[in-house]
Amino acid sequence: MMSKANLFRLLLGLIVFLVFLKWINILDAVKYLSGLNLVSFSLGCLMMALSHVIRAIRFHYLAGELSVLIEFRKNVLVHFIVSILGMITPGKLGEGGKVYLFQNNKKELTFCFILEKLADLSVLIVFAGLGSLLFKDYIKDTVVFFVILLVVFVSLFKIDKILNLVLRRNIFEDKWFQTNLKRVSYNGFISLTLTTLVTWSLTVFAFYLYAASAGVYLTPLFVMQLIGISTSAGIISGSPGGIGVKEFIITHLLSSYVGIGNSRAGIIALINTFGTYLTFSVIALCSYYLYLKLYKLPRGKLYQDV
Numbered sequence: 001m002m003s004k005a006n007l008f009r010l011l012l013g014l015i016v017f018l019v020f021l022k023w024i025n026i027l028d029a030v031k032y033l034s035g036l037n038l039v040s041f042s043l044g045c046l047m048m049a050l051s052h053v054i055r056a057i058r059f060h061y062l063a064g065e066l067s068v069l070i071e072f073r074k075n076v077l078v079h080f081i082v083s084i085l086g087m088i089t090p091g092k093l094g095e096g097g098k099v100y101l102f103q104n105n106k107k108e109l110t111f112c113f114i115l116e117k118l119a120d121l122s123v124l125i126v127f128a129g130l131g132s133l134l135f136k137d138y139i140k141d142t143v144v145f146f147v148i149l150l151v152v153f154v155s156l157f158k159i160d161k162i163l164n165l166v167l168r169r170n171i172f173e174d175k176w177f178q179t180n181l182k183r184v185s186y187n188g189f190i191s192l193t194l195t196t197l198v199t200w201s202l203t204v205f206a207f208y209l210y211a212a213s214a215g216v217y218l219t220p221l222f223v224m225q226l227i228g229i230s231t232s233a234g235i236i237s238g239s240p241g242g243i244g245v246k247e248f249i250i251t252h253l254l255s256s257y258v259g260i261g262n263s264r265a266g267i268i269a270l271i272n273t274f275g276t277y278l279t280f281s282v283i284a285l286c287s288y289y290l291y292l293k294l295y296k297l298p299r300g301k302l303y304q305d306v
Contacts, residue, residue, distance in 0.1 A: 009238055010088075016244030024251060024266025032267045037213040041271065044209035045279040051202040052079050052283070055116070058195035059098070062112040065188040066180060068105040074295060078102060080287035083280040087241045101291075107172065111180040114159070119196040127200075127228025130221070203227065210272045216260060226253055247273060 056072075056079040063070050078101045085094030099109045159177045173179075184192075204223045211218050218226075230249040234242015247269040254265035 010240050013237075013239035013241075013243040013245075016239065017247065020244055020247050020251070020266070023248070024262050026266075029263040029267040029270070032214055032264050035215060036271075037215070040209045040213035041275060044206045044213065045275050047202045047206035047209065048276055048279045049080075049283055051199045051206070052083050052280075054195055054199045054202065055079055058116055058192060058199070059112055061188065061191045061195070062115060062184070063105075063109060065184045066105075066108040066111065068108050068112075070102060074102075074291075077287040077291045077294075080280075080283040081291060082284075084277075084284040087277060087280055089240055107176070108180065111177060114177070115181075115184075115192070116196070119192055120200075123196055123200050124228060124231055127224045128232040129228070131225035131229040133225075206275070207272055210275050211268050214264070214268050214271055216254075216258065216264070216268060218258070222257075226250060229253065243273075 053076060056076045059079065060070055060072060060075050078098045081101065082095045082097045085097050088094060096113050099106055099113055102109055159172075204220060204227060207223050207227060208218060208220065211223075230246045230253070231242065233249050234246040237245040239245050247266070250269040250272065251262060251265040254260060254268060255262050258265070
């Protein structure tokens with residue numbers, strides 16, 4: 001059942017999104033959909049799906065570093081299922097649901113999830129830093145996001161106590177994170193870095209294709225900066241998936257720096273949001289159906305058997 005805090009964030013995000021639709025004059029913006037290039041849009045959706053295949057490969061190798069063997073087919077299905085959970089939770093933390101679906105070695109897999117999130121946040125801060133060089137109005141957002149990331153890294157030294165406090169159970173032993181970190185080899189960190197870069201490259205390419213489907217062609221560097229600033233602001237807002245906030249910032253930056261009107265810029269932001277949600281919804285539903293056919297759905301609480 002959704003907590004009151006999460007419900008409040010969801011309602012606030014929806015309100016911001018509705019204000020956004022009014023701001024771009026949605027009735028005027030939809031006219032740009034008449035010339036939508038379905039090939040580019042479909043390729044953008046494909047890139048988003050492929051990004052989660054790479055995420056599954058990344059998680060597979062990380063788990064292997066801790067001597068945890070995961071069936072690759074199950075791994076891909078689980079990553080597709082939790083993709084939609086990531087879209088409706090702040091910072092995509094809902095993707096942590098994969099630890100529950102894998103059913104075993106939950107402490108080791110929790111470590112893998114935290115480590116891959118840190119890798120994603122590190123790439124994002126680089127994107128946001130590049131963005132602040134161009135979009136100077138958003139340099140404060142980048143600084144705030146960097147401070148948040150710094151706090152996250154510092155908190156890792158006490159992550160075991162934080163998790164035990166959240167779960168209200170003494171599950172994670174002292175220096176649990178540091179101990180597991182030492183188990184990851186040099187090649188493991190290289191693999192983590194490369195798969196993370198490929199994942200974000202596919203995300204950048206997907207946005208490029210979504211914009212191209214509306215007849216607007218952007219440089220890869222500009223898209224990196226755009227994604228860095230808008231995603232960082234979405235995380236800071238605490239809105240599920242950054243809904244509303246990301247669209248506002250994408251529209252503002254496109255209209256200010258590319259020279260297109262709010263309506264056209266807004267429809268690109270909406271195409272990106274719709275394409276992402278459509279992709280993750282379809283692959284999540286199909287994967288969930290296959291998962292139920294091939295495996296048993298786990299029961300009980302996340303760490304009750306640890």
